[in-house]
Amino acid sequence: MDLLTDKGIHRPLTEDRIRLLTLLPGLLNDPIYGELEHVSLSAKHTYEALSYVWGDASDTSSMILDRTLYPITKNLECALRYLRSKEAPRVLWVDAICINQDDQDEKSEQVPMMGEIYSRATKVYAWLGEADRQINCIFDILQDDLDDDILHEEFNWLRALYMRPYWRRVWIVQELVLAK
Secondary structure, rough: OEOOOOOOOOOOOOOOOOEEEEEOOOOOOOOOOEEEEEEEEEOOOOOEEEEEEOOOOOOEEEEOOOEEEEEEEEHHHHHHHHHOOOOOOOOEEEHHHHHOOOOOHHHHHHHHHHHHHHHHEEEEEOOOOOOOOHHHHHHHHHHHOOOHHHHHOOOOHHHHHHOHHHHHHHHHHHHHHOOO
16 A cells, blocks of 8 residues: 555535544554545434543654554554454544644634534543553442442542543533533
């Protein structure tokens, strides 16, 4: 496959249109491939949305988007790796990819539409970051019957979950409250 290296893959959007990312199937460590499609927001398209923290903008990786090497943050790369299916494409709305981040006019038109974008998604994934030992333990605890002793002993573990950068985002209320 011949890869392009320019970032001119974001064709201009017309009124009421958004881009959706089709995340192509692959195994966890395979390169990430995706394709963008323009759709009308008022039409009944089926897609899921991703709520996440971009992460350190200087800590980047790349995906292959419309045959173009496209930079993404390491946190987004990790989320896409875990979200993609092994067998079938998955249609997603992901702000860093679906909005042309180099076009201030487009951003000023698309950002006010985000409430509607999230509310129309069939599912919204809240990516808290890659799991670690503490997070796995927290979710094990939450699945058990909790009593006061366990809650008291594990408070620091629960606090670690809520101290993740994801919860400090301004947009989180809009993204999660409007999700179905």
